[in-house]
Amino acid sequence: ICSFPTSFAVAKLGIQWYPQPHAIFNHKDDVHFSIEIPDNGFTRANCGLQKSYSSRRPLHHVPNYCFGRIQGRIHCNGPVFPGSNTHVGTIKYYYQPSLQQYKIRVYSSTYPKVRKIAQSNSRARQEGISTEYPADLNMDADVLGQGRRTNALSYVLQHRHLSPIWEEVQSRTAAFPQFAGIKLYMGAKNLKLAYMNADINQTIHDWRNQWDVAIDQAFLDPFATYIDIGRQYTPRIGSAAETSVFLWRRCCLKYLWRGRQGWSRRYNATSPPEQQRSLKNSVQSKPGLIPLRLAEYPKLTLRDTVDITIKPTDGSREVREGLIYSQFYNLIKIPFDAAKQYPFQNRHLEKMALDPSYLADCERSTRGSHTNQASLKLAYRLSKLRVRSSLASSGTDGNSIPFNYGVRAEDRVSLALLERVLVHFHPSHSTDQSSRCQVLESEESPFFAVNSRTMARFLHGTINKYCFLFEHIKSEAVARYSLPETIVMTLALRSLRFSMSGIIAQESVLWRDRWKPNQKTTRLDVPQQNIEVEREGLGLCKTSKDYGLGWWLPGKFDWDNWRFKSEVCDRLIAGNNILRGDYGRQWKVIRDIRDVHARLWQAQKWAKQYSVRQLQGNRRVWLEYLHSTVIELFQCDVWHAARKSLDWKSGSDLMEEAASRYPATEPPPYCYDVLQRSFYDRRRNITHTRPYLLTGNKVRSPHVWDLVCDLLGFEVRDGHLEQRDGPQSLSYRIAVRRSIELISDVLGHAE
Structure with missing residues (x-):
């Protein structure tokens, strides 16, 4: 659920207010929304430009503050977006106040009014929210106190006080140009299991019963309130596919994409002329291009299965009428998903592949806390245990426990569009169910049905091959790691991080084969120039297309010596951040240390290549x-x-x-x-x-x-x-x- 209410009073049962800003509650996830950031006098004064311009930024990129949680069975957080980012002319200038300034401005606009009401004689904090929910009573609550411990608590603000609070917030923030265009955002996630049902009418009925109790729709715009509604296909218990895992077929999703393209072209062509002109102005592209975007996410480096997202562009007729995007994804990720945390996702795990002396030099030359190798080894072992527990063995045959996961298709639509769609699901408008089932049974399913044990073994082998490669090289390495050993172990750990991820195509060193990008020189004494650098990757994309499963291209790895070939090794290092960590402003020091080690690693390579020990010259x-x-x-x-x-x-x-x-x-x-x-x-x-x-x-x-x-x-x-x-x-x-x-x-x- 995503919505932009017009007031705090949208919460019928009140808001659980957080007096102290907590970063963990702030909005940081990409929800495929962008908002307009208007220009103001503050930006013109700082940038020196007079041209007024409006910019659109992704919602999760705008600084925000979580005001509280809406009371009731609908668990919605309410971030406040101050609109402190601006766009002027063709130069993007993003202003973000310091943490202390941010707290002062937020407190000056929200804290006085809320504190006044909370300490008033209205007994707002002592009264129950509703007689229907006696468990929400807080009879032992005291008056609003001082100090960090008190600010870490939350307080219930009743519905009748929320509208005055929002009016006071708007009046106080008017004095700060950084808060121009302040907006409220209400969001709720992880509601699938709460309302999942075989009948869509029953799902909507259960959701509305709780929605109407907690939300006052007088403060909602049905065209600015969006609902994610999905269809999930899971193997039915007792059926022949009970011990199977479903995976979307790429060919079927491609067929759907082509049909959606044709429909979008015809639908946008029939829109009013003024809307067509606005679409051409908002989308700077070639004439005749369909205002539709496709994002593919490879799954397990398999060729014949994929996740996709179809998103209309801003300004298209679909977006104006309430269709934001459509997603089709596999649910095989569920056994490895724990609150969006997947195994082997710790970026610092790659530091286990670096030479201990190199790490020691970096730690002695930089400030701040450094990663502990014992903690990294523990994180690596725990990730392996997570995978093992998800694919646990059963019985004496060593086979994995059969598990079944399906596929899901999801659409984000506005509340107004949802109302129009639900009319067609009414029994009076539905077609003959028996004939529909006969048509579906005669057609081939748009997804594969893979045996559960086969899928479990495949997942186990996909992860285990990278674990074995890393541990084998590390066990044979001596106290000092050579550069070829470091590269093999680093790429094995990076492959582990992206093996279960759909964004592996964004990791060029794994996905691509060979390319020549332009790189700018950064020396102060030389004019900036573009130089062409030859880079190389492992080529999982090519092998996935040619053989159906992604693996390293032949000719890159010397399996007799368990090292990358010499010429491949040099191109793998170039620009792929093999030795670069997240050191921020201390990167200049780390770069010098890296360059020294690289020169000495090169000397070590020459010693073997030119027989330095035997040849005196x-x-x-x-x-x-x-x-x-x-x-x-x-x-x-x-x-x-x-x-x-x-x-x-x-x-x-x-x-x-x-x-x-x-x-x-x-x-x-x-x-x-x-x-x-x-x-x-x-x-x-x-x-x-x-x-x-x-x-x-x-x-x-x-x-x-x-x-x-x-x-x-x-x-x-x-x-x-x-x-x-x-x-x-x-x-x-x-x-x-x-x-x-x-x-x-x-x-x-x-x-």
């Missing part, structure tokens, strides 16, 4: 590459530390000319003459300093070797270099540590 070139890498990174880190003074409020030690001449990635020659011209002379300008020379007998490192150990983060113990725990993981220190590890692994400890 190749060994000399390989060692020179390691030395050059360390020196280059050391110079870059030193120059990066010198450039930090550019952000100091007290003034920079570095001259602006030197900063522009030598970017962060290209340090200057480290000689005294060049550095003297790059820094301010303290003798001429006392507000700036110049490079210091360490002299005297108070230097921390009395010997050169001690200074080297301090800089590199090592110390000598029993003739061996051991890493210190204290120093920060700078790029050159990581390169030194990884170079020593590589030399020890490739050439031996004696070298």
